[in-house]
Amino acid sequence: TALVAGVHSPRYQIADVFRTDVAGIPGQYVLEIVQNSGAHLAGWFRSELGDPALAGRPDPELDKAAAQVATGCGGLVTMPYWNAVQSPFWDPIAHGAIIGLAGAYGRAEIYRSILEGISLTMATNLHTLADTTGVPLQSVRVMGGGQRSPLWRAVMTDCIGLPLTSCETEEISAMGAAVMAMAQTAAYASVEEAAKGMAALGDTSEPNLKNHEIYLELAELQNQAYPALKPIMDKQYQFALRHPLH
Numbered sequence: 001t002a003l004v005a006g007v008h009s010p011r012y013q014i015a016d017v018f019r020t021d022v023a024g025i026p027g028q029y030v031l032e033i034v035q036n037s038g039a040h041l042a043g044w045f046r047s048e049l050g051d052p053a054l055a056g057r058p059d060p061e062l063d064k065a066a067a068q069v070a071t072g073c074g075g076l077v078t079m080p081y082w083n084a085v086q087s088p089f090w091d092p093i094a095h096g097a098i099i100g101l102a103g104a105y106g107r108a109e110i111y112r113s114i115l116e117g118i119s120l121t122m123a124t125n126l127h128t129l130a131d132t133t134g135v136p137l138q139s140v141r142v143m144g145g146g147q148r149s150p151l152w153r154a155v156m157t158d159c160i161g162l163p164l165t166s167c168e169t170e171e172i173s174a175m176g177a178a179v180m181a182m183a184q185t186a187a188y189a190s191v192e193e194a195a196k197g198m199a200a201l202g203d204t205s206e207p208n209l210k211n212h213e214i215y216l217e218l219a220e221l222q223n224q225a226y227p228a229l230k231p232i233m234d235k236q237y238q239f240a241l242r243h244p245l246h
Helices: 039-049 060-067 107-133 150-160 172-182 191-198 209-242
Strands: 003-009 019-022 029-035 077-079 097-099 140-142 164-167 201-205
Touching: 003 107, 029 107, 039 107, 060 107, 060 150, 077 107, 077 209, 097 107, 097 209, 107 150, 107 209, 140 150, 150 164, 150 201, 150 209, 172 191
Parallel strands: 140 164
Antiparallel strands: 003 029, 019 029, 077 097, 164 201
16 A cells, blocks of 8 residues: 555665565565555545445546546645654654645545555655665566556656666566575576566657646645644644544
8 A cells, every 4th residue: 555666776775765675586685666655645535534335446537527627736745744654754643735726626636646646655665775876767667456457557667767667567576576586496596587577568658748837846845744734733633632622
């Protein structure tokens, strides 16, 4: 339900935007971005504010309506920290916010803004990762439930501004475990060889550069949201301790 991304690194590195894990390839590391509110946030909206009959499941009609909304939602900004925030602020008491609501906005606009908010955060984190490591990103591999939505896939592609290529395997974590296991047999000489032999890529989506420029502008607004709202969120947390919801 979280949104996770990372790159391999031949050396140990640390930075605010990522956490550092030991990689499956011996002697290497994974520099990993973690966003707590990924597919969970889209599911939360569909469950709490969508069609009750669907009980939070994907809603083709909602996706269709949100796809008709203009890129950038007229400046509506979602700070997608419903479950606090890890990359890049690591704040366990942060909360989410939708900034700029007005009477012109309905379910489709708010839903699209949520997808854009999650995707803009990923784009900012990825580009900060590239700046921090000095290694430019050329493409992104995508897997999991979110990329099955044509709308969300298009939004994510346009926000990042790079080609997104799907992985054919649905259960990518299980595939990773299988790769590690097979690398210890006589079938493959190394983890790298096992991965190349067992993994396969699917289709690629290309970014709409006009939309990407709009998202770069919207990202500037989103990036101002957390610093501006943190003092208020800290006070909200103290309020909640004195007056809990449940």
